[in-house]
Amino acid sequence: MLKPVSWEVSDFLRYRRRCPRLRRLVLPAWNRIKKSGICKAIRMWKDLESLTMPSIENPPYLMEEISKNCNNFRELKIMGPCHVFFANTLVAFLPRLKILSLRCSVLLKEALLSILEGLKHLEVLNISHCLLIDSQRMNAQPLPPMKRVMKELDESILKAASRLREFLTCMNDSCTMCERTINDEGLMRWYKYEEGLWKTDEATSLAL
Incomplete structure (x- = not known):
């Protein structure tokens, strides 16, 4: 499980590569992370089951990535x-x-x-x-x-x-x-x- 509260972009990129089997991600804010970065991470995290995330204005791009790549995804906190x-x-x-x-x-x-x-x-x-x-x-x-x-x-x-x-x-x-x-x-x-x-x-x- 990853639960960063004050990640920099560099931290996110590093952990994205180091945790390919991630199952739970707690990311209550991601204002410093680009859309392309989170999408690329979701494509890598095939085993993701749980996500805590902020409300976002344009959710389809993220939910579609989860739908396509995370077959075991089961729980979400907004x-x-x-x-x-x-x-x-x-x-x-x-x-x-x-x-x-x-x-x-x-x-x-x-x-x-x-x-x-x-x-x-x-x-x-x-x-x-x-x-x-x-x-x-x-x-x-x-x-x-x-x-x-x-x-x-x-x-x-x-x-x-x-x-x-x-x-x-x-x-x-x-x-x-x-x-x-x-x-x-x-x-x-x-x-x-x-x-x-x-x-x-x-x-x-x-x-x-």
Whole structure:
């Protein structure tokens, strides 16, 4: 397992060559790594099974590489917002995904339903401490962002999630992590909190 927090590009290139049998990669930020670099690495890491990554604006290029090259890929953690485009990309390129964590981020209801209905092999989904946004309500009237946040899961979500082995949720006003996600407006500023807090995950296989 590789879990770099402050890699330079040279570090990434070195480990890419030294770890051809890598199975788990934890890369919560990769702003210094070029698109071509991460794609080339994925092509080398045929045994990759698990990835922790930031949310990115153009996910298809990465998900397609994983789909083509990593036959055993099974679990993913996204550290950042999950919008409809991202969700649809997961459904299109990683249909056999089994474990997914979206904790502590902004999550559109439409994106959540796309994941629940489209990822037929999904067994575990973690949306704990997410800001779940009702996109239909958002389109119906111009409400401030915090007024669009769902306080509880509705019937459509619960029905779609009923097939999962584990559906991990927390939308509790008294929860410290829920409060922090709200205060950070769904874009967690992990540097403000306890060291290593970002490594936590209710989906145990994704925790560090």
